[in-house]
Amino acid sequence: MNDDSLDSIFDKAASGTSLVVKDRRTLTIDYVPDRLPFRDEESKTIAHTLSIILKGSRPSNLLLFGKPGTGKTAVVKNVLHRLSVKGEELGIELTVPFVNAKSANTAYKVLHEIAEKMGINKGEKKLQVHFTGLSMGEATDRILEFIQRRKKLYVILVIDEIDSLVEKNGDDILYNFTRANERISTESFISLIGISNSLTFKDKLDPRVRSSLSEEELVFNPYTIEQLQRILAERTLLAFNEDVVSSAAINLCAAMAGREHGDARKAIDLLRVAAEIAEIERTNKVEEKHIRLAQEKIEKDTNYEVLRNSTTHTKMIMLAVLKSRNGNTGEVYEIYSDICRRIEQEPLTQRRITQIMSELDQLGLITSDVISQGRYGRSQKIRITVPHSTVKEALKEDSILAGVLSID
Numbered sequence: 001m002n003d004d005s006l007d008s009i010f011d012k013a014a015s016g017t018s019l020v021v022k023d024r025r026t027l028t029i030d031y032v033p034d035r036l037p038f039r040d041e042e043s044k045t046i047a048h049t050l051s052i053i054l055k056g057s058r059p060s061n062l063l064l065f066g067k068p069g070t071g072k073t074a075v076v077k078n079v080l081h082r083l084s085v086k087g088e089e090l091g092i093e094l095t096v097p098f099v100n101a102k103s104a105n106t107a108y109k110v111l112h113e114i115a116e117k118m119g120i121n122k123g124e125k126k127l128q129v130h131f132t133g134l135s136m137g138e139a140t141d142r143i144l145e146f147i148q149r150r151k152k153l154y155v156i157l158v159i160d161e162i163d164s165l166v167e168k169n170g171d172d173i174l175y176n177f178t179r180a181n182e183r184i185s186t187e188s189f190i191s192l193i194g195i196s197n198s199l200t201f202k203d204k205l206d207p208r209v210r211s212s213l214s215e216e217e218l219v220f221n222p223y224t225i226e227q228l229q230r231i232l233a234e235r236t237l238l239a240f241n242e243d244v245v246s247s248a249a250i251n252l253c254a255a256m257a258g259r260e261h262g263d264a265r266k267a268i269d270l271l272r273v274a275a276e277i278a279e280i281e282r283t284n285k286v287e288e289k290h291i292r293l294a295q296e297k298i299e300k301d302t303n304y305e306v307l308r309n310s311t312t313h314t315k316m317i318m319l320a321v322l323k324s325r326n327g328n329t330g331e332v333y334e335i336y337s338d339i340c341r342r343i344e345q346e347p348l349t350q351r352r353i354t355q356i357m358s359e360l361d362q363l364g365l366i367t368s369d370v371i372s373q374g375r376y377g378r379s380q381k382i383r384i385t386v387p388h389s390t391v392k393e394a395l396k397e398d399s400i401l402a403g404v405l406s407i408d
């Protein structure tokens, strides 16, 4: 490749013109369209619940459930945005901190982010919640003290991916926030919206937290394939130049994203990656073949990332399955132990290995079939379900394993 062709790539990127995409922003993860087809009922229910805030009453806490990509985050962001605008028009002091517990990662960071988003950290020094340094109790107290002192401040706190907070840190924060109003003696109050894609999330909560957090509940159902088609068609109008995306491509995209459960995120991701592939091909059409290639690329990227980030022993087990001839459990164990010996690692117990294998099975990286061997009983045959090249590439990056990868 010469300098000119590199320059032309950069020039094209800098000029931002594309034959395919009109507005790339509308295909990004964070983009929330103004219109969310098929979510009118859910939006209205949430808006109704929250609307009493405009009359100065505390809305019920709300718990939203639904599989990934069913529009929970998008709907809540949309409704809250409109509520904030309305609140401002009416001169109501309303704040709607939105935190994602999964990306915040620790309970303390959740509190820090709440303080940031409520503007607490720009105010009085005594109430600030810095990046580190306070106990959880003290951090919560400061946030509540801030609300109390404002006399008439209405807070709707949204905790997205709330299941990840509870899983890692228990439900102390939730307990404190659901009880907060008992402690606030001014007209200020706080309501909570929790969003979760795990339907069993509630079982992990202390009964007291459970009942107050789920004063109201709403379930988001997966989209049907027809609904995904409409969602994609609308997004296509926003994102692409006219006549770029064929309707066959949209239909295939919807069918693929709806295969397990109707996931709008998956559908839009497919469309974005397909567009990127079409752009690299320098064609101005996004066709079915681009959607298929996009699916392969996304799958490969996810499998690669999962494997790359797994523990060395998990990788060794994958390698053992890869090297085994008949996929028989005994043989896999043997190869695994042999790899351990070569790289001077203590092998894990059989029980732990079985556990890891079932995790790999759940992730769709391996599969095990039970095979009947007539009068010799039955045995398990384990196979890798992703391209071997992906496994090898991901394992190659582990310096401990690099040496054994090439040995047959």
Ligand SMILES: Nc1ncnc2c1ncn2[C@@H]1O[C@H](COP(=O)(O)OP(=O)(O)OP(=O)(O)O)[C@@H](O)[C@H]1O
Pocket (backbone or CB within 6 Å): 028, 029, 030, 031, 032, 033, 035, 036, 037, 038, 039, 066, 067, 068, 069, 070, 071, 072, 073, 074, 075, 196, 197, 231, 264, 265, 268
């Ligand atoms: N009804 C809809 N119309 C248009 N776009 C939608 C609709 N529902 C979801 N989307 C889009 O699909 C993507 C995923 O939606 P969202 O993030 O709201 O899903 P979610 O239910 O919060 O998923 P998760 O549980 O994984 O967080 C977003 O890009 C969103 O804009």
Ligand SMILES: [Mg+2]
Pocket (backbone or CB within 6 Å): 072, 073, 074, 160
């Ligand atoms: Mg979400």
